[in-house]
Amino acid sequence: MIKTFISLQWKEFLRSASFQKGVAIKVLLFIAAAYIGGMAILAGMGLFFGIKKYLKSLGVPEHLIDPHVIVNSFIAFWFMADLMLRYFMQQMPVMNIKPLMIIPIKQKTIIHFLLGKTVISFFNLLPLLVFIPYCVILLGQGYPPLHVICWLLSIIVITLSLNFLNILVNKSNTVFYVVATALIGSIAAQYFGFYDVATPLGIVFNGLYNNPIYILVPIAILGILYYLNFNYLNSRFYLDSAISQKVKEVNASDLSWLDRFGALATFLKNDVRMIWRNKRPRQVLLMSGFFLFYGVIFFTQKTYNDMPGFIAFASIFITAGFLFSFGQLVPSWDSEHYKMMMSQNIPYRQYLESKWYLMVIAVVISFILSTPYIYFGWDKYAMIAAGASFNIGINTFVTLFGGALNRVPVKLNEKAKAFSNTQGFNPTQLLIALPKMLLPVVLFYVPYYFTDSLNAGIITLAVSGLVGLVFKNYFLTQIEKVYQKGKYKTIAAFDEK
Known part of the structure; x- marks a missing residue:
């Protein structure tokens, strides 16, 4: 019987609809x-x-x-x-x-x-x-x-x-x-x-x-x-x-504090509820918290004191946990009801902007939680602040743009690991991840190399984020066009079983 089970599992693996799609x-x-x-x-x-x-x-x-x-x-x-x-x-x-x-x-x-x-x-x-x-x-x-x-x-x-x-x-x-x-x-x-x-x-x-x-x-x-x-x-x-599950207590979270975002509040509340109520996004949220400890690896080692590029790399990751883990799967998080959303009178711009604000809020919270890094010196904390600025002003838009190329559905309550589950992942995400990780290091290291000053690199990194915020509306408009162009391909991909 065990031999029969092995044979059935092998046939299920080879004949599954996702086998050929996931070959790469x-x-x-x-x-x-x-x-x-x-x-x-x-x-x-x-x-x-x-x-x-x-x-x-x-x-x-x-x-x-x-x-x-x-x-x-x-x-x-x-x-x-x-x-x-x-x-x-x-x-x-x-x-x-x-x-x-x-x-x-x-x-x-x-x-x-x-x-x-x-x-x-x-x-x-x-x-x-x-x-x-x-x-x-x-x-x-x-x-x-x-x-x-x-x-x-x-x-x-x-x-x-x-x-x-x-x-x-x-x-x-x-x-x-x-x-x-x-x-x-x-x-x-x-x-x-x-x-x-x-x-x-x-x-x-x-x-x-x-x-x-x-x-x-x-x-x-x-x-x-x-x-x-x-x-x-x-x-x-x-x-x-x-x-059948016995329900002992119903918890209704008070999300009225999100009402200050106006028309975007509905989208933000739905995202917060989705994260709170479903297994997969909860795992991703938990794992994003571990990014806060990324600086411990680099800041406690004397070896990296003479390698400011690695310090800048770590500083980006400290506040980018949620951005990298949750943001890269936009819009896959909504794949189960994406068809319904696209049939409603919902402005695409509001949908994208709500995701942007959610990532910005996560970066700000991560930056506040990173305050203990002041112990390692104000220069390290300044790098973290500059990294947070870059994440808000540049990385959020790069992440949203990468989502337009992501057409792999995600099952919210799939009992799988946050990292090993490849739902919602494709090789394109690897290419999109490169500028998110390497560009800030380049922006920091180039002025540092020519001026031999940490402040020059920190200021350049921070200013790049501020420039991105200035052009926020332009970036969101261009990203919206990309999403609109691939809208029906995304719906068809999410509808595949």
């Missing part, structure tokens, strides 16, 4: 996966000797150097990052169970197949690409084969455990908050020196290596997580559990 995206994703996989293999091959060389440079005596102990001390952070990436990027496999419920197929068989599908994931393959070459190096350096093999098997089992834990985290907000708090707290404690998390975790993984019998512990954890997932799906394996 699939090729790009395959190239990206191959590149990441190749880098993972190289990292695994060089990990042992890289750590050894680094410890020697610190003056550690040769006989005290054991790179594997260092790996065991910090491998827990690999798993923490793995789990966080899984939550935001790993797409849960789905299966149409409705036609299977009226034929004599055991329910448990279908559930086992669904859980088995989750194992076939790039996130489960990546650790193998890193740690298999690493373990081959260990064997070549004379480490005991039994200990190395059992340690590798433990890593594989833990990876699979994270796979099934991710399913529970996705299904339960309580589990998500508990796990997220533990992960962020552990990473923060280690990074800021509040508590050395690596040492006790290193003892655990060194124990797995020194005592191969301890592999039974992660195997038991894997079994428990599989059992919990099986019971969760088994208790909800009915259509009425998804169709």
Whole structure:
């Protein structure tokens, strides 16, 4: 029966209407996966000797150097990052169970197949690409084969455990908050020196290596997580559990503060409600908040102090999270009712202007939330302000223009990850993204290079945004013409199933 399921899934994949349309995206994703996989293999091959060389440079005596102990001390952070990436990027496999419920197929068989599908994931393959070459190096350096093999098997089992834990985290907000708090707290404690998390975790993984019998512990954890997932799906394996939902409370949000935008208020309120009530836009909103921490990567590293171009690049991203993630899918967010909208007496200009104001509001809010970056210096904060100006005056219009070329529909309540879901994405978006990321760096770096002054670059970047605001009406008019020209092509594309 499992073989039959595999055959049906393969036929569904090849015969789907979106297969040929998404070939280009699939090729790009395959190239990206191959590149990441190749880098993972190289990292695994060089990990042992890289750590050894680094410890020697610190003056550690040769006989005290054991790179594997260092790996065991910090491998827990690999798993923490793995789990966080899984939550935001790993797409849960789905299966149409409705036609299977009226034929004599055991329910448990279908559930086992669904859980088995989750194992076939790039996130489960990546650790193998890193740690298999690493373990081959260990064997070549004379480490005991039994200990190395059992340690590798433990890593594989833990990876699979994270796979099934991710399913529970996705299904339960309580589990998500508990796990997220533990992960962020552990990473923060280690990074800021509040508590050395690596040492006790290193003892655990060194124990797995020194005592191969301890592999039974992660195997038991894997079994428990599989059992919990099986019971969760088994208790909800009915259509009425998804169709009928008990409503305990109705929340009506007060959006009267948007009335100040006049005729645009209706569009803005609808967008806010759409984001609040639907899964996919909520995920995008959540992920856009992480862009606020982009500056931490660059501002805390002394290496980038002499590379102002990278600082300018980071400054753009800090306030552009919502602009990049939500804005690039305009008008795909409205694909489910786009035909109805276009049949109403709704000025296209108001529709586009409401999207523009929504992105502007998001940039302003992000800029306010970035105020703590003053800690790193007023020059850094001035760059963020200049980046916000550029995002409002230039990037918003570039994003809206790119939307005119985006004719891929988005399912608002699709249970998929905000990043890995390719709905609404096409290669054109990559081309549109280039000027949004590279143009501000050029505008900053060119005057900085010729004047050797940060202020010159900051002023140029800020003024470019102000110039864009001056020509706002002109830009919106030209963008409206592009949308009007492709209006019926967009309607036809959104209507495809």
